[in-house]
Amino acid sequence: MLKGSQISTISYLIKQLPKATVFVNMRSEIVYVSDKWLEEFNFSDQILSGKKIFTLLSRTSKEGRQALKACLQGEKQKSIIERSLFLASEKQYEWTYSTWYDDDENIIGAIIQSEDITHLKQTELQLEKRELLLDEISENGNIGCWEYDAVQDKINWCERTRAIHEAAPDFEPNIENGINFYKIGYSRNTISMAVDRAMRDGTPWKEKLQITTAKGNDKWVIAAGRPLFNNNKFIGLIGTFQNINEHVVSEIKTKESQQLLRTLIDNLPLNVFMKDIQSRKVLVNKHELKFCGVEHEKDIIGKDDFDFMDENSALRSQEEDRYVMTTLKPILDQEKVVTRKDGKSITFLTSKIPLMNDVDEVIGIIGFSLDISNIKQKEEELKNLINVTSLQNKKLINFAHIVSHNLRSHTANFSMLLDFLVEENDESEKETIIGMLTHASDNLLETLENLNEVVAISSNVNLEKEPVNINNKLTAIEQNLSVFLKNYDAKIINSISDDVSIQAIPAYIESIFMNFITNAVKYSSPERKPIIKLSSTSKNGYTIVSIEDNGLGIDLKKYGSKLFGMYKTFHTNKDAKGMGLYIAKNQIEAMGGKVMVCSEVGKGTIFNIYFNEKN
Amino acid sequence: MKKINLICIIDDDPITVFGIKKMLKSVSDCDSIDTYSNGKLALDGIKNKLETTQQVPEVIFLDINMPIIDGWQFLDEFITLPASNRARINIITSSIDPADRAKWEYYKLKTTHNITFNYKPLQKQDLFEITKIA
Numbered sequence: 001m002l003k004g005s006q007i008s009t010i011s012y013l014i015k016q017l018p019k020a021t022v023f024v025n026m027r028s029e030i031v032y033v034s035d036k037w038l039e040e041f042n043f044s045d046q047i048l049s050g051k052k053i054f055t056l057l058s059r060t061s062k063e064g065r066q067a068l069k070a071c072l073q074g075e076k077q078k079s080i081i082e083r084s085l086f087l088a089s090e091k092q093y094e095w096t097y098s099t100w101y102d103d104d105e106n107i108i109g110a111i112i113q114s115e116d117i118t119h120l121k122q123t124e125l126q127l128e129k130r131e132l133l134l135d136e137i138s139e140n141g142n143i144g145c146w147e148y149d150a151v152q153d154k155i156n157w158c159e160r161t162r163a164i165h166e167a168a169p170d171f172e173p174n175i176e177n178g179i180n181f182y183k184i185g186y187s188r189n190t191i192s193m194a195v196d197r198a199m200r201d202g203t204p205w206k207e208k209l210q211i212t213t214a215k216g217n218d219k220w221v222i223a224a225g226r227p228l229f230n231n232n233k234f235i236g237l238i239g240t241f242q243n244i245n246e247h248v249v250s251e252i253k254t255k256e257s258q259q260l261l262r263t264l265i266d267n268l269p270l271n272v273f274m275k276d277i278q279s280r281k282v283l284v285n286k287h288e289l290k291f292c293g294v295e296h297e298k299d300i301i302g303k304d305d306f307d308f309m310d311e312n313s314a315l316r317s318q319e320e321d322r323y324v325m326t327t328l329k330p331i332l333d334q335e336k337v338v339t340r341k342d343g344k345s346i347t348f349l350t351s352k353i354p355l356m357n358d359v360d361e362v363i364g365i366i367g368f369s370l371d372i373s374n375i376k377q378k379e380e381e382l383k384n385l386i387n388v389t390s391l392q393n394k395k396l397i398n399f400a401h402i403v404s405h406n407l408r409s410h411t412a413n414f415s416m417l418l419d420f421l422v423e424e425n426d427e428s429e430k431e432t433i434i435g436m437l438t439h440a441s442d443n444l445l446e447t448l449e450n451l452n453e454v455v456a457i458s459s460n461v462n463l464e465k466e467p468v469n470i471n472n473k474l475t476a477i478e479q480n481l482s483v484f485l486k487n488y489d490a491k492i493i494n495s496i497s498d499d500v501s502i503q504a505i506p507a508y509i510e511s512i513f514m515n516f517i518t519n520a521v522k523y524s525s526p527e528r529k530p531i532i533k534l535s536s537t538s539k540n541g542y543t544i545v546s547i548e549d550n551g552l553g554i555d556l557k558k559y560g561s562k563l564f565g566m567y568k569t570f571h572t573n574k575d576a577k578g579m580g581l582y583i584a585k586n587q588i589e590a591m592g593g594k595v596m597v598c599s600e601v602g603k604g605t606i607f608n609i610y611f612n613e614k615n
Numbered sequence: 616m617k618k619i620n621l622i623c624i625i626d627d628d629p630i631t632v633f634g635i636k637k638m639l640k641s642v643s644d645c646d647s648i649d650t651y652s653n654g655k656l657a658l659d660g661i662k663n664k665l666e667t668t669q670q671v672p673e674v675i676f677l678d679i680n681m682p683i684i685d686g687w688q689f690l691d692e693f694i695t696l697p698a699s700n701r702a703r704i705n706i707i708t709s710s711i712d713p714a715d716r717a718k719w720e721y722y723k724l725k726t727t728h729n730i731t732f733n734y735k736p737l738q739k740q741d742l743f744e745i746t747k748i749a
């Protein structure tokens with residue numbers, strides 16, 4: 001047992017221990033306690049001697065109580081971490097139980113020391129967290145690390161760095177074979193220089209480079225490193241190694257497909273455009289730029305059709321855009337004529353398709369327009385050509401029928417008359433028949449002459465047109481017809497200016513005017529003296545000569561379609577043969593012109609002859 | 616053979632008219648043959664007779680290509696006439712234009728009169744066949 005003074009000395013000593021310490025006897029009753037302990041567990045200024053320790057700290061864990069028990073039986077020192085000795089405190093303590101012996105090595109109790117390890121624990125936790133985080137980053141970012149020990153000239157790779165290199169587990173990396181992983185050329189040169197510079201002047205590096213792995217695969221990596229110095233002495237390098245291959249490859253692929261798309265769009269023989277929901281252009285290709293008369297895409301982005309088309313075209317185009325965006329139905333291959341701001345019209349075959357985003361909302365349209373102006377023009381020309389050809393064909397067939405009809409009717413007469421002649425006995429009747437045969441023969445000759453005349457006009461398509469002064473020709477015709485005009489007491493009033501000339505074939509002009517003027521006189525009204533008025537105007541590339549008479553007039557409703565037909569006559573006039581107008585019309589058309597007529601029965605007729613001013 | 620009262624020839628070619636007339640003499644027993652040199656004169660004459668007799672000619676020889684009113688225009692008006700008898704109209708033409716044959720088909724369906732289509736030259740036998748009361 002300890003003596004009284006001894007006890008107080010011991011007690012005083014223990015009281016001052018810097019560590020929270022408590023001495024308990026075999027019954028777990030407090031014998032000595034340090035001030036630090038009292039302070040730590042909030043018992044300052046209390047007398048705790050004789051009180052049971054676990055009564056004071058009732059939340060002591062089961063392990064703690066057992067540790068004390070074991071300790072009092074002489075077992076080895078044991079440390080227990082107590083997490084929740086107090087309510088509402090997160091403090092953690094490490095309790096160390098040691099056996100308390102007297103001078104004679106008898107167990108007289110236990111020495112319990114408590115240390116606040118809250119801070120320690122937290123640091124530990126943080127470290128653990130950081131390590132986890134690092135692992136996570138390394139895992140997800142595909143980042144490894146490495147370290148070079150200059151003293152031992154050895155490189156240490158972490159697992160990931162090794163994995164990125166696809167190196168065997170027993171591969172021992174060093175500076176030389178490390179650098180040799182980099183691709184010959186840019187990558188290897190860059191890394192060599194970076195390492196060299198880092199060793200010499202301490203510059204860190206971070207480069208995007210390519211390596212070839214141990215298995216022969218090419219990979220993109222970001223290699224970073226910095227030198228380590230100890231007392232200004234270079235002792236090694238440390239760095240990271242990130243596999244960015246997937247990223248780079250997909251970036252390259254994206255760039256490639258972007259370029260492919262752009263090249264494709266630009267070189268399509270189409271106008272391609274993308275518009276936003278307000279019909280403003282957001283993407284155009286080269287053809288569309290050209291159509292808009294703009295050199296750079298930036299000058300077109302954000303503008304709409306009103307900036308490049310006339311109002312009507314732009315309105316119609318925006319109408320289509322709205323239709324596509326509201327109904328989500330595409331417009332496909334629609335033919336339309338678009339007029340640009342400068343007035344030029346282009347025929348397009350246009351398609352417009354709604355453009356959706358990834359949640360299926362409409363965000364604009366994509367459009368394609370094919371310029372078919374040339375095709376349209378060709379089509380138009382072809383149509384005209386077909387029209388002309390079919391007209392010519394019709395004329396030809398008509399002419400063939402006329403020829404056939406005329407020749408057949410004469411030969412029919414011949415054969416009939418000859419039959420009669422053979423069977424006829426009466427001499428006087430024979431005379432009559434022979435007279436008729438002669439007449440028929442004359443008719444046939446005349447018919448052939450007429451046909452020749454027509455054929456001549458149709459086959460002389462190569463006759464050159466030349467400038468012909470109209471009044472010069474008219475004066476000559478008037479002189480030729482002077483007797484004829486006098487007989488009918490006809491008067492010609494000519495208001496055509498002396499300087500009017502037309503492009504024409506001179507021989508045709510004579511024939512044409514002769515025909516119309518003699519017709520006008522021949523079919524004059526018996527009730528009045530014939531007056532023929534001549535005048536001219538110019539319109540749409542034609543010089544129009546009008547020949548107006550005050551004659552019988554003609555019922556165009558009845559005869560209009562036959563007026564210019566061959567062998568068509570409409571008056572009981574003996575001279576009428578139905579050739580004049582037919583030939584005149586053929587001559588006018590052979591010179592690229594046309595003839596129009598208006599007439600009123602009993603009042604007169606106006607023929608308007610259109611002479612084409614072009615060759 | 617039934618006696619024909621009135622035959623009518625409408626043609627602007629005097630030779631054809633002469634020929635038909637001459638042949639008719641030997642194949643038909645007919646009292647009167649009227650000839651007209653165009654459709655207008657024919658219509659005037661036929662209408663005139665229709666007023667007194669209520670009859671149109673029993674046989675008509677009709678040319679197509681004629682001045683003023685041609686064969687088709689003649690038919691247009693003729694088939695509207697209020698005749699009490701049925702006429703036989705023989706179109707005589709030297710035209711081989713298919714359009715003319717098509718027109719004949721058209722008029723054939725439009726009227727109760729009997730219309731035939733014949734090419735020149737006519738033989739005596741042909742004429743005999745078509746010179747009958749419809």
